[in-house]
Amino acid sequence: MLGGNPCARRTRANERGRLGEYAAAFAVFLLIHAVPVRPPVKPWLVASLGRAGFGMAYSELSVAVLVWLIGAAARAPYVEVWKRAEWQNHVTLADDDTGCPDPCTVSVHAASLFLWLLAE
Known part of the structure; x- marks a missing residue:
């Protein structure tokens, strides 16, 4: 058959579509956090919606x-950058046993746990 396996082509197209959805969601996420708070836009929105209305609309949209x-991140195709080695688990556990985690470590672990639970 000319053009290769049609099922494989459909799968690759589906993966590109899911990756495109992830890129679009990320772009929209960045835009909604950059545009509405700019000085020319925010005063107009606050005047139109009111201070409380702007806060609610901005929060709900976010x-x-x-x-x-x-x-979209959960549906995006998995791309393994490097293979995970068993010793890496011990580095994470050693870091956790210091008893004084910094806020960045806590937020990264919380996000990892949330995404792991979402994937289950």
Whole structure:
């Protein structure tokens, strides 16, 4: 058959589509956090929606796009950059046993746990 396996082509196209959705969700996430708070835009939105209305609309939009971004990331194809070695688990555990985690470590571990639970 000319052109290769049609099922493989469909699978690759589907993966590109899911990766495209992830890229679009990430771009929209960045845009909604950059555009509405700019000086020419925010005063107009606050005047139109009111201070409380702007806060509610901005919060709801942010949460909705964040949910979309997390879902798109879960559906995106997995790309292994390097193989995970068994010794890497021990480095993480050794870091956790210091008893004084910094906020960045806590947030990274919380995000990892959330994404792991989402994948299950």
